[in-house]
Each structure stands twice: as structure tokens, then as C-alpha cells.
Amino acid sequence: xxxxxxxxxxxxxxxxxxxxxxxxxxxxxxxxxxxxxxxxxxxxxxxxxxxxxxxxxxxxxxxxxxxxxxxxxxxxxxxxxxxxxxxxxxxxxxxxxxxxxxxxxxxxxxxxxxxxxxxxxxxxxxxxxxxxxxxxxxxxxxxxxxxxxxxxxxxxxxxxxxxxxxxxxxxxxxxxxxxxxxxxxxxxxxxxxxxxxxxxxxxxxxxxxxxxxxxxxxxxxx
Amino acid sequence: xxxxxxxxxxxxxxxxxxxxxxxxxxxxxxxxxxxxxxxxxxxxxxxxxxxxxxxxxxxxxxxxxxxxxxxxxxxxxxxxxxxxxxxxxxxxxxxxxxxxxxxxxxxxxxxxxxxxxxxxxxxxxxxxxxxxxxxxxxxxxxxxxxxxxxxxxxxxxxxxxxxxxxxxxxxxxxxxxxxxxxxxxxxxxxxxxxxxxxxxxxxxxxxxxxxxxxxxxxxxxxxxxxxxxxxxxxxxxxxxxxxxxxxxxxxxxxxxxxxxxxxxxxxxxxxxxxxxxxxxxxxxxxxxx
Numbered sequence: 001x002x003x004x005x006x007x008x009x010x011x012x013x014x015x016x017x018x019x020x021x022x023x024x025x026x027x028x029x030x031x032x033x034x035x036x037x038x039x040x041x042x043x044x045x046x047x048x049x050x051x052x053x054x055x056x057x058x059x060x061x062x063x064x065x066x067x068x069x070x071x072x073x074x075x076x077x078x079x080x081x082x083x084x085x086x087x088x089x090x091x092x093x094x095x096x097x098x099x100x101x102x103x104x105x106x107x108x109x110x111x112x113x114x115x116x117x118x119x120x121x122x123x124x125x126x127x128x129x130x131x132x133x134x135x136x137x138x139x140x141x142x143x144x145x146x147x148x149x150x151x152x153x154x155x156x157x158x159x160x161x162x163x164x165x166x167x168x169x170x171x172x173x174x175x176x177x178x179x180x181x182x183x184x185x186x187x188x189x190x191x192x193x194x195x196x197x198x199x200x201x202x203x204x205x206x207x208x209x210x211x212x213x214x215x216x217x218x219x220x221x222x
Numbered sequence: 223x224x225x226x227x228x229x230x231x232x233x234x235x236x237x238x239x240x241x242x243x244x245x246x247x248x249x250x251x252x253x254x255x256x257x258x259x260x261x262x263x264x265x266x267x268x269x270x271x272x273x274x275x276x277x278x279x280x281x282x283x284x285x286x287x288x289x290x291x292x293x294x295x296x297x298x299x300x301x302x303x304x305x306x307x308x309x310x311x312x313x314x315x316x317x318x319x320x321x322x323x324x325x326x327x328x329x330x331x332x333x334x335x336x337x338x339x340x341x342x343x344x345x346x347x348x349x350x351x352x353x354x355x356x357x358x359x360x361x362x363x364x365x366x367x368x369x370x371x372x373x374x375x376x377x378x379x380x381x382x383x384x385x386x387x388x389x390x391x392x393x394x395x396x397x398x399x400x401x402x403x404x405x406x407x408x409x410x411x412x413x414x415x416x417x418x419x420x421x422x423x424x425x426x427x428x429x430x431x432x433x434x435x436x437x438x439x440x441x442x443x444x445x446x447x448x449x450x451x452x453x454x455x456x457x458x459x460x461x462x463x464x465x466x467x468x469x470x471x472x473x474x475x476x477x478x479x480x481x482x483x484x485x486x487x488x489x490x491x492x493x494x495x496x497x498x499x500x501x502x503x504x505x506x507x508x509x510x511x
Contacts, residue, residue, distance in 0.1 A: 003253050003254065004375050004378050004379055005250060005254050006246055006249075006261075006265075006368060006371035006372075006375065007264055007265075007268075008375075008378065009336070009337050009370075009371045009374035009375050009378060009400075010265070010268050010334055010336050010345070010367055010370070010371050010374070011268065011334060011335060012334075012335055013267070013268065013271055013332065013333075013334050014332070014333060014334075014335060014339065015330050015331065015332055015333075016326065016327030016328060016329070016330055016331060016333050016339050016342075016439070017286070017287065017327045017328045017329075017330065017339055017340075017438070017439040017440070018339050018340070018439050019335050019338055019339045022330070022339070023335075023339070050437065053437060054436070054437040054438060056287070057286075057287050057288030057289075057436060057437070057438040058287065058439070059287050059330045062330070074271075074332055076332060078330065079330045128384055128386070129335070129338070129383075129384070130335070
């Protein structure tokens with residue numbers, strides 16, 4: 001059983017009203033924004049389940065947008081995120097999807113487009129108490145929480161890539177806590193997610209990109 | 223310095239000659255791999271947030287996001303100012319602060335989940351009310367928070383604090399158990415009396431369902447936080463006066479968890495039963511599409 005801190009009991013410090021529907025929503029969007037190079041031009045949210053029914057009264061919409069803007073769960077600017085997004089030239093929309101009911105009740109799809117025209121979609125679920133999980137990136141099933149620092153490597157599903165990744169991490173003395181590979185189908189695009197204790201050295205991105213089969217590298221520091 | 227249940231916590235307190243708050247502080251430093259200064263700094267910040275979330279609505283009432291609540295704390299304070307209150311100073315202040323914190327929460331203000339956002343009013347309300355009446359220092363209030371944290375940790379570890387799993391008894395019930403235990407330590411009680419008070423709260427709030435109108439953390443949540451703090455005071459008073467509690471905390475926590483899991487899904491945060499399904503609530507909410 002993982003350690004339960006006194007600050008897991010008396011915490012998180014958060015903008016209300018709900019740890020799952022407000023704080024968790026900000027955390028999901030905060031993770032999503034780290035997956036695409038800034039600045040963002042547009043973000044579209046699709047809300048499912050309980051999120052789709054109660055998002056206004058829980059401020060889920062403001063919290064999601066606040067997370068995209070980089071606000072932490074205890075940042076009072078979450079309340080004014082619509083206005084702040086407008087000032088920063090970030091376009092946004094919210095769609096409630098009440099027909100898809102097979103998903104976790106607190107699920108959101110986030111479609112982001114940056115100024116360079118790159119698009120990325122992320123699906124996150126809010127598990128309660130501010131804990132969250134990212135379960136899809138660009139339609140591929142993945143699984144990470146943001147509680148550990150993570151490097152996400154997008155690559156061709158071909159021999160030698162994982163060996164390259166572990167060699168680079170070893171060169172930088174990174175201790176791997178968890179490592180998993182997710183793929184669309186054999187030989188196509190794969191996502192390797194490596195989680196580590198402590199923060200990851202920024203230098204690893206460039207070195208990882210040195211392998212021609214690696215298409216993209218994202219660092220999500222805890 | 224770790225403990226898995228109330229029995230082990232009391233044995234640790236006995237063996238080390240320490241109150242619950244000190245055992246919890248040491249546990250945090252050792253298992254959290256952090257320093258005593260850092261732990262105090264973070265808890266001091268939590269107390270600051272708790273205080274401002276309890277005081278702000280008295281000056282500036284806010285309508286909630288869902289529109290079901292707002293202004294209740296100021297109303298209670300005005301009632302007291304006219305000397306028309308019937309609860310006496312500690313309970314009167316406590317229910318006012320509990321209502322205030324939930325108003326802050328429901329209007330997207332900054333709060334400390336304790337243990338959840340929907341039950342965040344109980345612990346700060348009782349501690350702040352005791353501080354004002356008995357002139358307790360902030361340093362002592364931090365002791366109260368660590369004590370409350372120990373009870374909440376046991377609930378998270380061995381049961382649940384999620385309304386969706388165990389009903390309101392697991393949210394406001396646990397918050398009130400935490401507050402009662404903290405109050406007993408602050409007022410000079412022994413560790414076993416702290417856990418007796420926590421057990422009494424769970425006994426007295428056993429079976430309370432989670433039935434938020436419109437699915438929002440507003441109503442009846444706010445009023446239930448006030449009721450939770452009253453339950454905490456009752457239990458603390460019983461424990462401090464030496465009234466024995468037959469059922470140990472661990473057994474009561476387990477009973478609460480078992481009752482919670484047997485609650486039908488309509489009464490576990492789905493807004494399909496209880497208060498949420500009354501005609502008046504449905505008319506006000508206009509929700510289910």
C-alpha cells in the first residue's frame with residue numbers, strides 16, 4: 001500500500017467545489033498541456049458521464065481551461081479562466097456528450113491545437129480526491145498519472161527503439177520506476193511511457209530524438 | 223512510527239508517552255521523507271486557508287455556482303449579533319464557520335479538502351470555534367490538525383472517505399470523527415478518549431446517505447457540515463466527561479464501511495435518491511435530461 005500522507009487527508013488545497021470535478025479536472029488539463037509544444041491556439045473539450053451533466057455547477061469547465069492555462073488546483077485564477085484565455089488569444093469550446101455512457105463517469109477528451117498547427121487529443125479520467133489518469137493520447141490507449149515524472153516517446157513499433165531509450169536514460173543516470181509500451185497495432189505507431197522518481201533531465205529529449213524511428217518526445221515533470 | 227489501525231496508534235502513544243498529534247507528526251517526517259520544519263510549514267498554510275475560507279463569507283457572501291446556497295453564514299452571524307442564538311458560543315460559532323467554508327467551496331473559493339471538499343467545513347469550524355472561546359494558540363490548533371489527520375488517515379486506509387462509495391457518513395461522518403478527536407486532545411483528553419470520541423461520531427452518524435441536489439456539492443452538504451460539527455462536539459463532550467464508549471474505533475470504522483457499501487447506489491452521490499429526488503429539489507434543479 002502506498003504511503004498516505006497527512007496532507008492527503010488535509011488536502012489538497014484547492015479551489016472548490018469538488019475534488020473530482022474541479023481539482024481533478026484542472027490536474028488532467030494541466031497534464032495535457034505538457035504534451036504539446038506551446039503556445040496553444042485552440043482547445044476543445046468533450047465531457048462525458050457525470051462531467052457532462054454537472055460541469056457548470058462544479059466549475060469543471062473553468063477548471064479544465066485553467067489547467068490548460070497552467071493554473072494549479074489552488075490557483076484562484078481558475079475562477080476567471082474564461083476571461084484569461086480570451087486575453088491570451090486561446091480559443092476554446094465545451095461539448096457535453098451524453099450519448100456515450102460506457103466510459104468512466106468523470107471522463108474528458110481534450111483536443112489541443114498549437115500555433116504551429118499541430119493537433120493532439122488526450123483523454124483523462126478523474127478518479128476522486130484530485131487523483132487522475134491519462135488513458136488515451138491521439139486515440140492510443142495509455143496509462144499514466146502524473147504522480148511520477150514521465151517521458152513519453154512516440155515511435156515506430158520496430159526493434160531497437162526501446163534499447164535506445166533505456167540507453168539514453170542510463171547515460172543520464174535516470175532510475176526507471178515503471179516502463180510500459182502501448183501501440184496501435186504491430187509495426188505502426190507506439191508510445192513508450194517511462195516513469196521515474198524525481199525530475200527528468202531536459203537533455204534527454206534531444207538525445208532520444210537522435211534515433212530516426214522516434215517521432216516525438218514529451219517530458220511531464222511531476 | 224507507523225500504525226495500521228487505532229489499536230496500534232494507541233499502543234504507540236502509550237509506549238512513546240506522546241499525544242496522537244505528535245505520533246502523526248513523526249510518522250509524516252519518517253515515512254514522508256521530509257523535515258519537521260517542512261511539515262509545520264505546510265500545515266500552517268492549511269490552517270491559513272481554513273481560516274480565510276471560514277471568515278470570508280461573513281464579510282462577503284457569495285452565491286454558489288449552482289445557485290442553491292450563499293449568504294447562510296452571514297445570516298447566522300447576524301442572528302447571533304442580535305443575541306437570539308440558542309446554541310451557546312462554541313456551537314453557534316462552529317455551525318456558522320462550517321456553513322461558511324461550504325459557501326466558499328461552492329463559490330469556487332480556496333479551501334482545504336478535510337478529508338474531502340464536500341466535508342471541508344467540519345474540522346476548521348470546530349478548531350476555530352474552540353480557539354475563540356478558549357483562547358487556544360495557533361500552534362495548538364496545528365496539534366489539532368495533526369490529530370485529526372491521524373483519524374482521517376485511518377479512515378482512508380481502512381475504509382473510505384468517498385461519498386460515492388460510503389455515503390455522507392464516510393465524508394461528513396469521518397470529518398466529524400476527525401474534529402471530535404482533535405477537540406478532545408486540545409481540551410486535555412487522553413489518546414484513548416480521542417478515539418472514543420471519533421467512534422461515537424461514527425456511531426451517531428451511521429447510515430447517513432449522500433444525496434446532493436442536482437449532483438452538486440451544495441445542498442444538503444452545507445447543512446450537513448453544520449450537523450457534523452454539532453455531532454463532533456457532542457461526542458467530544460461525552461468522551462471528556464469519561465462516558466465509556468463500548469465499541470472501539472476500529473470496529474466502528476469497519477461497521478461504517480460495511481453499512482456504506484450496502485447503501486443502494488441511489489444514495490451514494492448519484493443524485494437519484496434521498497433529498498435529491500424530492501419534488502422540491504427536482505423543481506429547483508431542473509436537471510435530469
